[in-house]
Amino acid sequence: MPTQQDDNGLLAVDIGGTSVKYGYWNQQLENSGSFKTPKTWAEMHDKLLSLPSQITQPIRGVAISLPGSVDIKKGQISGTTAVPYLNGFAIRKELSDDFQLPVTIQNDANCAGLAETWIGNAKxxxxxxxxxxxxxxxxxxxxxxxxxxxxxxxxxxxxxxxxxxxxxxxxxxxxxxxxxxxxxxxxxxxxxxxxxxxxxxxxxxxxxxxxxxxxxxxxxxxxxxxxxxxxxxxxxxxxxxxxxxxxxxxxxxxxxxxxxxxxxxxxxxxxxxCRFCNASNLIGAVAQFLSEYPTLLAIK
Incomplete structure (x- = not known):
C-alpha cells in the first residue's frame, strides 16, 4: 500500500483526448486545474513544463496518467490512443530530463483501478x-x-x-x-x-x-x-x-x-x-508513483 509523508508533494497530470487535468497531491488533491488538450507534442510539452510555476508548493515528482498501452518499464505508450502524438517515444525519460524530477506514467483506466484499490471502493x-x-x-x-x-x-x-x-x-x-x-x-x-x-x-x-x-x-x-x-x-x-x-x-x-x-x-x-469520478486518474497516477518511489517523499 502506498504511503506518503507530510510536506512533500507531487504534480499529478491526467492527459485525455479533450482535456488535460492536473493537481498537487499532498495527502489530498489540491490546486486542481485543466486545459484543452494541445494538438501537437511541442504544445503539450510546453504546457506541462509550465505547470510547476502555477503550483507554489515544492514538487518532488510528476505522476502522469495517459491513454493507450503503457509500458512503464520502457517509459512509453503504443497502440491506439486518444492522443496519437504521444505514441512510440520515451516520454517518461524526456519529461524526467526536462522537469529534472522523477516521472512515472500509467494507463488512465489502470490509474482509476489503482485509485479505487488504494483509497476508494475496492480498498x-x-x-x-x-x-x-x-x-x-x-x-x-x-x-x-x-x-x-x-x-x-x-x-x-x-x-x-x-x-x-x-x-x-x-x-x-x-x-x-x-x-x-x-x-x-x-x-x-x-x-x-x-x-x-x-x-x-x-x-x-x-x-x-x-x-x-x-x-x-x-x-x-x-x-x-x-x-x-x-x-x-x-x-x-x-x-x-x-x-x-x-x-x-x-x-x-x-x-x-x-x-x-x-x-x-x-x-x-x-x-x-467507483468512489472517484473526475479525480480518479490523478489519484491513481499518484498511487503508481508511490509504488515506484516508496521512500522518495519521506526525504526532507
Whole structure:
C-alpha cells in the first residue's frame, strides 16, 4: 500500500483526448486545474513544463496518467490512443530530463483501478475489475494488490470486445456518447442531444429514448456478465460520468443478476460504482508513483 509523508508533494497530470487535468497531491488533491488538450507534442510539452510555476508548493515528482498501452518499464505508450502524438517515444525519460524530477506514467483506466484499490471502493477486497464508461470504454483488473497488464500492456481494453454479429465493439454499442448520437440521428433532432437529456426524456415517456437506453444497458450488462464469469472478482466497479446515476446502476445490477441466474453461474461478485469520478486518474497516477518511489517523499 502506498504511503506518503507530510510536506512533500507531487504534480499529478491526467492527459485525455479533450482535456488535460492536473493537481498537487499532498495527502489530498489540491490546486486542481485543466486545459484543452494541445494538438501537437511541442504544445503539450510546453504546457506541462509550465505547470510547476502555477503550483507554489515544492514538487518532488510528476505522476502522469495517459491513454493507450503503457509500458512503464520502457517509459512509453503504443497502440491506439486518444492522443496519437504521444505514441512510440520515451516520454517518461524526456519529461524526467526536462522537469529534472522523477516521472512515472500509467494507463488512465489502470490509474482509476489503482485509485479505487488504494483509497476508494475496492480498498477492502482482494480482487476487483473496473469498467470505465465514457466516449470509449476501458477498464482494469487488480488481483491481490497487483495490477494485471498483459503481455502487450493491453489488458483492460474491454471496449474492443465484439458483442454482436456485425463486428461492433462494446465502445460502439455501450458508450453513452454513441447512444446519444444514435438518438440524435433517429429522432432527426436539429441539435445534438446528450445522454443526461435522453435519460430525462425517457422518464417523460419518450419511447425512442427508452429504447436507446435499454440497448446501451443491454450491451454493457453483457460485458459485465462476461467479466464477472471470466475473472470472478470480489467486486466489479463501474466508472465514468454515467456511473453516478442510481437508475443506471440499478438497471445494470438487475440485468446482470438475471443473466447469472439464467446461465446457472453461482457467483457473488458485488457490482458498485467507483468512489472517484473526475479525480480518479490523478489519484491513481499518484498511487503508481508511490509504488515506484516508496521512500522518495519521506526525504526532507
Amino acid at each position: 477492502d477486497v482482494s480482487s476487483v475489475a473496473l469498467l470505465i464508461i465514457g466516449t470509449g470504454i476501458g477498464g482494469s483488473i487488480i488481483q491481490d494488490g497487483q495490477l494485471l497488464t498483459g503481455h502487450d500492456h493491453f489488458m483492460g481494453e474491454f471496449g474492443y470486445s465484439i458483442l454482436n454479429g456485425q463486428n461492433k465493439t462494446l465502445s460502439d454499442l455501450g458508450s453513452p456518447v454513441q447512444m446519444a448520437k444514435k438518438y440524435t440521428r433517429i429522432s432527426e433532432s436539429l441539435a445534438p442531444v446528450d445522454a443526461p437529456q435522453i435519460f430525462e426524456k425517457a422518464k417523460q415517456g419518450d419511447k425512442l429514448a427508452q429504447n436507446c437506453i435499454n440497448d446501451m444497458v443491454h450491451w454493457l450488462s453483457l460485458e459485465v456478465y462476461n467479466l464477472i464469469t471470466s475473472f470472478n472478482p470480489d467486486r466489479l466497479l463501474i466508472g465514468g460520468g454515467i456511473s453516478i446515476r442510481d437508475d443506471f446502476l440499478e438497471m445494470i445490477r438487475n440485468r446482470v443478476g438475471t443473466l447469472l441466474k439464467q446461465k446457472g453461474a453461482t457467483v457473488t461478485t458485488d457490482i458498485d460504482r
